[in-house]
Amino acid sequence: MKALVFDDALRFDPRRPEPAAADGDTLIRVHQAGVCSTDLEITRGYMSYRGILGHEFVGTVVDSPDAALVGQRVCGEINCPCGRCDLCRSGLSNHCRERTVLGILNHDGAFADHVRLPATNLHVLPAGVDDDRAVFVEPLAAAFQITRQLRLDSKTWVTVLGDGRLGLLVAQVLRNAGCPVRMIGKHAEKMALCEKWQIRSRGLNDIAPRHDQDVVVDCTGSAAGFELAMRLVRPRGTIVLKSTVAQGIPLNLAPLVIDEVTVLGSRCGPFGEAIRALADDAVDVLSLVHKRMKLEQGVEAMELAGRPGVMKVILTM
Numbered sequence: 001m002k003a004l005v006f007d008d009a010l011r012f013d014p015r016r017p018e019p020a021a022a023d024g025d026t027l028i029r030v031h032q033a034g035v036c037s038t039d040l041e042i043t044r045g046y047m048s049y050r051g052i053l054g055h056e057f058v059g060t061v062v063d064s065p066d067a068a069l070v071g072q073r074v075c076g077e078i079n080c081p082c083g084r085c086d087l088c089r090s091g092l093s094n095h096c097r098e099r100t101v102l103g104i105l106n107h108d109g110a111f112a113d114h115v116r117l118p119a120t121n122l123h124v125l126p127a128g129v130d131d132d133r134a135v136f137v138e139p140l141a142a143a144f145q146i147t148r149q150l151r152l153d154s155k156t157w158v159t160v161l162g163d164g165r166l167g168l169l170v171a172q173v174l175r176n177a178g179c180p181v182r183m184i185g186k187h188a189e190k191m192a193l194c195e196k197w198q199i200r201s202r203g204l205n206d207i208a209p210r211h212d213q214d215v216v217v218d219c220t221g222s223a224a225g226f227e228l229a230m231r232l233v234r235p236r237g238t239i240v241l242k243s244t245v246a247q248g249i250p251l252n253l254a255p256l257v258i259d260e261v262t263v264l265g266s267r268c269g270p271f272g273e274a275i276r277a278l279a280d281d282a283v284d285v286l287s288l289v290h291k292r293m294k295l296e297q298g299v300e301a302m303e304l305a306g307r308p309g310v311m312k313v314i315l316t317m
C-alpha cells in the first residue's frame with residue numbers, strides 16, 4: 001500500500017506492507033487524513049517515533065470482528081490501551097502505561113491506504129459530518145478536553161494564545177461554553193475568522209500582559225508561548241498547555257510559585273462531543289482547510305503545513 005513514513009527522514013513509500021492483523025482489531029480503508037502539528041514535531045524528534053505518520057483520519061471499515069462496523073464510515077480514537085494495567089483499571093486508559101498511540105507511539109498511523117485500530121476505538125460518523133469535517137474530530141475532541149478539566153462559565157475570562165489550527169478550534173469550543181474568549185495571534189486572516197465567529201482577537205504585538213486572565217490556553221506550539229502565558233494569567237489562575245513541543249528551553253518557573261498558578265496539561269478528549277458539535281454546525285472547521293493534496297505529495301504537504309500561517313492540510317488517499 002501507499003504510505004507516508006518517517007524513519008529518520010520523511011518519505012513516501014509506494015509499496016509499504018499492509019498493516020499486520022492483531023487480535024480483535026479492525027481494518028479501515030482511509031479516505032483522507034489531516035496533518036497536525038504533532039506530525040511536524042515528530043519529524044523534529046518528538047516521541048522518537050518511527051513508522052507511518054498520521055492520526056486524524058476518516059475512512060471506511062473493511063474488516064472487523066464487530067460485523068456491524070463493516071462498511072461504516074468512521075473516525076478513530078488514537079490511544080490503544082492494554083486494558084490490564086493499574087491506570088487502565090482505574091479508568092485512565094488514555095494514560096495506559098503500555099499503550100500504543102496511532103501514528104505517534106509504536107502504532108502505524110493513518111497517512112496510508114489502510115490503518116488498523118481496535119473496534120472499540122472507532123466512532124461511526126453521522127451523514128451530516130462529511131469527510132472534510134470528520135478529519136477534525138480528533139483535534140476538536142482535544143479542544144473539548146479543556147471543558148472536561150476546568151469549570152468554565154460566563155465569568156471565566158479566557159485567553160487563547162496562538163491562532164494556529166488547534167487554537168482556532170479551542171477558541172470556538174470555549175466561546176460555545178459561554179466564556180468571554182480572546183484570541184491572541186499573529187495572522188490577519190485568522191483574526192478575520194475570529195471576527196466572523198464573534199470571538200475577540202488581538203495581535204501578539206498589540207497586547208500588554210496584565211496578569212488578569214482567569215485561564216490562558218497555550219496553543220502556540222512554541223516554547224515561548226508558556227512564558228507569555230505566565231505574564232497573562234492572574235494570581236491563582238490556570239495555564240492550560242495544549243502544545244506538544246519537541247524543543248526544550250530554560251524557563252524561570254518562580255512566577256508560578258509567587259502567583260500560585262495552576263498548570264494543566266491537556267491532551268486527548270471526548271470524540272462523542274466533537275462529532276455532535278460538527279453535526280450541529282456549532283464549530284466551523286471548513287474555514288480551516290488550507291489545501292487538499294494526494295498522499296503521494298505527502299512530503300510536500302508536510303512542508304506546506306509547517307509554514308507559518310498555513311492551516312489544515314488534508315491528505316487524500
Ligand SMILES: [Zn+2]
Nearest residue numbers: 082085088096
Ligand atoms: Zn493499560
